[in-house]
Amino acid sequence: MRVESEITSEAPRTGIVTMGCRASRLGEIWPWHAHDYDEICLFSDSPTTLLVEGEEMRMPENSVYVLFAGERHGFSNEGRNQPRIWAIHYHPRAGFYDGLPIREWPLRQRVWCLNRDQSASFQSLFSRLSAESVNDLPCKSEAIDSLLRLILVSLIRWRGQADSSSSVVRPDDPEVLAVWQAIHASLSQGAGDLRFQEECPNYDSVRHKFRRTYGISPREMLTRLRIERAKILLADPGLSIKEVGSRLGYLHHNDFTRAFVREVGVTPSHWRINQRKFTDPSDNELAS
Amino acid sequence: MRVESEITSEAPRTGIVTMGCRASRLGEIWPWHAHDYDEICLFSDSPTTLLVEGEEMRMPENSVYVLFAGERHGFSNEGRNQPRIWAIHYHPRAGFYDGLPIREWPLRQRVWCLNRDQSASFQSLFSRLSAESVNDLPCKSEAIDSLLRLILVSLIRWRGQADSSSSVVRPDDPEVLAVWQAIHASLSQGAGDLRFQEECPNYDSVRHKFRRTYGISPREMLTRLRIERAKILLADPGLSIKEVGSRLGYLHHNDFTRAFVREVGVTPSHWRINQRKFTDPSDNELAS
Known part of the structure; x- marks a missing residue:
């Protein structure tokens, strides 16, 4: 179901390109851009305006998107908005998305809003993944791969049944x-x-x-x-x-x-x- | 590095055959047997005697083993021993062990003793996996696959550096x-x-x-x-x-x-x- 014109970039092992969590600034703009790796991004604590699929979408706090290589995107903070941004840029290995239907979802379905509990669970898994990416322990890329897949499993479940909790993750202390x-x-x-x-x-x-x-x-x-x-x-x-x-x-x-x-x-x-x-x-x- | 005579059983997706946690009985014996799926098993709370590789091994509490299809094993409780048994029987998908060196370890290296913290972390991940296996949520087999791989990553890390904690898991509430x-x-x-x-x-x-x-x-x-x-x-x-x-x-x-x-x-x-x-x-x- 892949679009022909899409940039594909499957690495032998899943790798984090960059990941980071930071507060954005009032009035900050991230202009339209695309890259050759995939991206998961959460905008917590405050609404923002997302630029996706040629459109500006005003989104409430705890909005999230999952974008694939080559998909153009950006954001702009209007008014008093300054969300915290949780971004993961990664190269998926071959077969990484096997069994994860989100790879086939249209772009519009991959931009939505989490509830507060889901956002807390996302942040918890994010922090775990972030620790893996700076650690240097055995099987690092296997742990990153599994944690990223668990993040995607959670996102897929939350998208399907907005109110349900998930058995995979839970907020940290x-x-x-x-x-x-x-x-x-x-x-x-x-x-x-x-x-x-x-x-x-x-x-x-x-x-x-x-x-x-x-x-x-x-x-x-x-x-x-x-x-x-x-x-x-x-x-x-x-x-x-x-x-x-x-x-x-x-x-x-x-x-x-x-x-x-x-x-x-x-x-x-x-x-x-x-x-x-x-x-x-x-x-x-x-x-x- | 696979032994030729070994039974191999790679399913298209990783699946749990059975898993369970139970208290064993005084004097209970599980005679020598083998099966066509892989097994991870923890014996917590009490010592036991494991039968592995044709040998009886007296093991302290929190002993664990990882066995592959066809490897003969068993246990016997002697004296006042009645460990709690945490067993996972599973069919790995093709490629499940990619990047996990434990698949190549000799049998003797795959039987050892966890410390108390590691055992608690194992139990926590076990309980999460067990919940997945009885839930019926989307991407169930992907969640099971990722959690099982995280369990193996943790075991590999613990085996390598006995005292270190792990960034992947931590005990539940x-x-x-x-x-x-x-x-x-x-x-x-x-x-x-x-x-x-x-x-x-x-x-x-x-x-x-x-x-x-x-x-x-x-x-x-x-x-x-x-x-x-x-x-x-x-x-x-x-x-x-x-x-x-x-x-x-x-x-x-x-x-x-x-x-x-x-x-x-x-x-x-x-x-x-x-x-x-x-x-x-x-x-x-x-x-x-």
């Missing part, structure tokens, strides 16, 4: 999710180091639950996510390495280089020369 | 898991209806969490599991339909028939004539 969100808020603000004790109530007890949930400590997660973001920014030749460090909230150039070397094993400039993966400007936009 | 276990205890005792309010502390608040976790109410889950067990017992031609009903704890024959018709759509005797799937006696043993 709210305190753990609050720490997770503080990390992502700090990242998207380029705020640099996060004072966990001050920002997160009850932190000393929560961080143990956090580690049990995600397999790494809050501080490790913040560092790894900053490094992932650094890689995306480094791929933009218009930014100096000093600028990249300062956008990530590093006050001193050397601190950035040291952290990068510790995590990646090479210096930022060395990495930049050897890896030029992310050339689509929309990636940088999402990450900014 | 203990109150919810207590209700889930009460349901399974009632089932394995053939106790019939369960007085949830009396048996489960704080039941009225927990049942909402239960539904959010598993997608169905505790009572619905009990009914569906009883019906699943009925199907296994009905496949044994040595049991009358009345006996099947009474083993399931139905006091009146008609109550069993009515419940079966409501869930399955046909009477037990009609079902028996048309479906003779489970012929391996070890299945009945597991379910008994």
